[in-house]
Amino acid sequence: MRIIFDGLSRETIGEQGISIAYLKRRLKILSFLKDTVQMEKNSIAKLREVIYDRRTLNSVLEVAQNLRKRFRYLAVIGIGGSSLGAQALVSALAEQPERIAFFDNIAPEALFSSLKKLPLKNTALNIVSKSGSTTETVALSMVLCDLLKKKVGEKWKEHIVITTDPRKGALRRLSQEFKLKALSIPPEISGRFSVFTPVGLFVAGFAGVNVNELLNGAMRIDKHSRKSEAGKDAVFAAAVCDSLLWRKKRVFVIFSYSTALKKFGDWVAQLWAESLGKLQNTKGEEIHSGQTPIITLGTTDQHSLLQLFVEGPADKVYNFIEVEKPKQDVRIPQIFDREMGFTHFQGKTLGQLLKNELIGTLGALLKKRRPIMRIVLDELSAEEVGALMQFFILRVVYLAKILGINPFxxxxxxxxxxxxxxxxxxxxxxxxxxxxxxxxxxxxxxxx
Incomplete structure (x- = not known):
């Protein structure tokens, strides 16, 4: 994975950008904050600890693999951080994503639409809520468990896995009363940061994702950040750049050039908005902090939002997510006569066209002096996706520390x-x- 900062620099985009010399000074001045984060023993320490916890991983995978042998489908009932991380993993990495259904909305039409595709007799249910009392999750669980009981009778309990607080909450009591399988969410970790806990790992394991490689990617980023001094830490440098543009750029655009990463954008939107959108700083002063995230997909949104991005208000900062080597590619066949004017496609693939479209979009934005960070994955693998998610988790933590706000x-x-x-x-x-x-x-x- 490469993090490319060129599009943020004043040398590239003029006054809208960041002076490299000034960035180096800020990295040196703020290095003590990076050291503070490394030494903290609270939620930040737990966020890092979970990616190294192989004992929990093995027990979660055992439950996931046993259920995978018995049931073809998995219905995940959760909302926000109890769902978005798992959705991102399934969308990006699952070989058969259609085997996983997410119930994260109580709109009746959404429920009935999803149920039509789901044979409950062959479906496991994963009920996810850290508090154990999330209104939407509890309501949907009651509906689906009732339907399941009508289909399979007393065997309904064999279909259920609850993911919740290890000691307290209504779902923990429910699991104890009915002797349901239960997995634990570390109390120190907020839902939007929980993708590397059983919240994300169980679903990924059921979906057949290589979870060990996923965590290896997260560890790779964590070790890079731990061992690098501030001026050479790509994660900390990204957070410092974010802080320098924070007041001028009130909109944060994620532009993914891979359909498999669209749900990743949704996960980032929650991580960014809930962690950094705050009325007060840690001193109790009113600051109304925040950037509004916009999630876009190339090339689709070149034909809907790019006009605004290029010629509208200069109030946005852009993060482009790219994949260097696609899993598959398709050559564009020459099936029309040359006289029709399509010869420029000769010998090209859709992957090459996508890359050209990406460069065209980057060029249009840079010409208008828009600040851009590029994040390039070598490939769409479990390790690279794990690295990408840990990059954003640590980046948010560092940025919150610089801004003086509580991200949790x-x-x-x-x-x-x-x-x-x-x-x-x-x-x-x-x-x-x-x-x-x-x-x-x-x-x-x-x-x-």
């Missing part, structure tokens, strides 16, 4: 949950009912 909480999300609970009649949240009523207001509306 999510008070804005919790407020929405509390207002929802007030509508469900939960007594502890009755004081929020007036806000819920305000949200339902239709005093100023038109019916057309």
């Amino acid at each position: 909480d999510q008070p804005g999300v919790e407020l929405g949950k509390k207002i929802t609970n007030s509508l469900l009649g939960i007594k502890d949240y009755e004081d929020l009912r007036p806000i819920a009523e305000l949200a339902k207001s239709e005093r100023w509306s038109f019916e057309i």
Whole structure:
């Protein structure tokens, strides 16, 4: 994996970019923060510890492989960090992604659409919630478990694996009461950072992903960052660059040039938005920190969003995700007469065309002085995807430390949950009912 910083430099894009000399000074000045992160014994330490925990990995893989032998399909019931990381792994690396169904939305039409493709008698259910009480997850679990019981009777319990807190929460109690298989999420790790815990590893193992290679990639990045001084650490350098553009560039664009990495973009969006979008810093001062992530796919979004990116407001920073060697390629056949003007495709493949389209998009943005970081995977392998995800996890942690914010909480999300609970009649949240009523207001509306 290569991280290419050229498109961020003032030498390439002028005043919109970062002076290389100034970046070097900032890396030296901020190196103490990198050292602080290395020494911390809290959530940051646990994030690194899980990728080396082979005992947990082996026990998770044992459960996954046993269920894989008994059931053809897996339904994953979870939302946000309990689902997006696993979705990214399946989309990028599974040989048969159609064997995994994700239930992460309570819209009835989405539920019925997914159930049509899923024979429940041959399906295992993985219920994922760190708290054990996530509203959408609990509701969907009750629906699917009820359907499963109607199909297989008392054998329904053999289909279930719960992934939750090791000691507390409603799902942990449920697993104990019904003697269901259960996997543990380390309490120190927030959901959006949990892809290398049983949350992601169990699903990846069931999907046939080489999980050992996945973790090897994550370890590769971790060791690089641990052993490199600040000026030679690509992860820390990326975070410092992010911090230098933070106030000027309020939109963070992920532009993936691989359809297999589209779901990876969705995972990054949550990681970036929930970790870095904060009202207050760690001193309690109001700062309204954050960049709005936009997830795009090449070449599709060249024909929808590129016009805005090239000629619209210069308020965005771009991260391009590329794969050097595609798993497959297709030669473009010359089936039309030369007179039709398509001779420029002669001898070309779709992979080559994709690369040319990528360079064209990069060129158009650079010509307009837009800041770009390029992340190039050697290939779409488990090791490279693991490295890519660990790069973003550590990058967010470093950036949060530089900005002085806590990347592990999510008070804005919790407020929405509390207002929802007030509508469900939960007594502890009755004081929020007036806000819920305000949200339902239709005093100023038109019916057309």
